[in-house]
Amino acid sequence: MTTSATETIIDPALQGAYQEVLRRNPGEHEFHQAVEEVLGSLGPVVSRHPHYLAESVIERLCEPERQIIFRVPWTDDAGQVQINRGFRVEYSSVLGPYKGGLRFHPSVLLGTVKFLGFEQIFKNALTGLPIGGAKGGSDFDPKGRSDAEVMRFCQSFMTELYRHLGEYTDVPAGDIGVGSREIGYLFGQYKRITNRYEAGVLTGKGLAWGGSRARTEATGYGTVYFANEMVRHAGRSLDGQRVVVSGSGNVAIYAIEKATEFGGTVVAASDSSGYVVDEAGIDLDLLKDLKEVRRERIVRYAEEKGGNVRFVEGGSIWDVPCDVALPCATQNELDDTAAATLVRNGVSIVAEGANMPCTPGAARTFREAGVLFGPGKAVNAGGVATSALEMQQNASRDSWTFEHTDERLGDIMRNIHERVVTTAEDYDRPGDYVFGANAAGFTAVADAMLAMGVI
Known part of the structure; x- marks a missing residue:
């Protein structure tokens, strides 16, 4: 097996496909990282199912249609x-x-x-x-x-x-x-x-013209639904847990809201200027007003809240000790140094609310330390899942209640968690959410692709 500069181990059987991605897509480092992260999980899958290699499924999947x-x-x-x-x-x-x-x-x-x-x-x-x-x-x-x-x-x-x-x-x-x-x-x-x-050609529409209730909340809510399943699977509860959520946009705000509903105390949030720490728990009404209405910087939260609330300009929100970390800002926001700090401070669950917010080094640090790590492709799937529910409503000329849509979202996230856990266990990789998500997602797409011939 060989290792790249980011130290992701890729099975020799998949090295040719990965090198071809690098050759055909020069300079596209984020794309390289995403492909490397998936291929790093697929060695056991292609070993068990060698027809995926024989039919060049990997190469086909790495090239956009x-x-x-x-x-x-x-x-x-x-x-x-x-x-x-x-x-x-x-x-x-x-x-x-x-x-x-x-x-x-x-x-x-x-x-x-x-x-x-x-x-x-x-x-x-x-x-x-x-x-x-x-x-x-x-x-x-x-x-x-x-x-x-x-x-x-x-x-x-x-x-x-x-x-x-x-x-x-x-x-x-x-x-x-x-x-x-x-x-x-x-x-x-x-x-x-x-x-x-x-109406079904775009999702995220306004409620008056074909939108779905709970779509605004879906990615943040779904992140916490998945994190809650991770905690439950480990025999614990979110109730009483200390939570840090990076970002203060749509995903972060509704992750904070749902984590608080589950009994967690969210003590920190951030934007590009820095982060605030509120030991009493983030005041969601104030944060929503600042970010969704006034569109101001997060320093205003500390200025208006006063008391023991503190604002740290720049710096890393991951210096704040927590039990559960939910990176919900942007890609590669949490590196191996920040991950080591979180591990040292006792984090037990990390769930990616954003797309690829943890660098490969950070993900490796968590997994090697025994921290349960949920990758974004599983954790933050609630947003696109609710978009698909919006498409269903548009196709049937229907409009569901918030409660019904939220219930469907919760069911979908629980099913994703079960699918990821079961797949990991089937390959004797219990607790490996990264492997489970990559293997389960890949096999679903690969099997459909093979069924349709050479496409």
């Missing part, structure tokens, strides 16, 4: 023409229509979108719902832009992308930088161009 890159011209409020780049990577459709979010952020490159789309294949497969994997976005930054500028950008973006979409073809949703405002502008332009009210 379609990669779309396009120019997005638009005019700002000063009348100046701006140019951005748009992406949609339609990665795999063997289980259903392409499904995955759109990210608007200056950091978005093709490699970013491919990493997210690759992860999305297996995440979506784990839900057990009929959805394939995709991702998209642009290097456009909606921050600081007027509503009119965002609208003009979204209309230009959709004018190109619409021809690749459809409720049975490709169904985007939101992600970083794409909320209900952006989804509204995108859907309006799609409807205008196609002359069809095809």
Whole structure:
């Protein structure tokens, strides 16, 4: 077996496929990392099922079915023409229509979108719902832009992308930088161009025009539903546990809300400027007001809360001791140094609410220390699962209650946990959530791909 610079061990039988990914996709380091993380788990799977190698399933899965890159011209409020780049990577459709979010952020490159789309294949497969994997976005930054500028950008973006979409073809949703405002502008332009009210073509819509209740909360809630199953499986309870949640966006806020409902005390939250520590437990009403209404920096939480609440500028939120860590901000936010600090301070459960927030070194540190580590493709699948539930409601011209949708979400997350645990145990890897998630997601997609011939 060989080891890369990140020290992920890849079975020799899979090395050829991995080296081909590096050769064909130079410079796309996040994509390389995502592929490496999955292939690092599949040695026992291809050893038991060598037909996956014989049929070149690995190589096929590592190559997207379609990669779309396009120019997005638009005019700002000063009348100046701006140019951005748009992406949609339609990665795999063997289980259903392409499904995955759109990210608007200056950091978005093709490699970013491919990493997210690759992860999305297996995440979506784990839900057990009929959805394939995709991702998209642009290097456009909606921050600081007027509503009119965002609208003009979204209309230009959709004018190109619409021809690749459809409720049975490709169904985007939101992600970083794409909320209900952006989804509204995108859907309006799609409807205008196609002359069809095809509600199922986008998810994350407003409730008045085809959206699903509990979709806003779904990723954060689902993260905690999964973490709660991890704690229960270990014979413990979230009640009374000390919890740290990174971030203060949509996922983090609703992870804090659900963790508090389960009896945990969330003592810290963060944004790009630093983090706050509130030993009494994060005041969710204040945090929601700051982030969802006023859109202010998290330092305002400490200023307005006062007392013993402290704000730490910069630094690492993972210096705060906790029993349960929920990284819910962005990719590679938690490295091996932070992981070692968490282990030293007694963390017992780490569950990834964001996409790949832990570096390979951090994940390795947790697993070697006996910390239960839930990977994002399993833990944060609640968002896309509820998007698929939104598609169901659109297809049946129905609208479910919040309670019914939340109940379905809880069932899906419990089923994912059971599937991951059972798969790991079947390969004599009890407690290895990373292996269980990768093996279960891969086999679901690989078996469907083989059933359909050489595609």
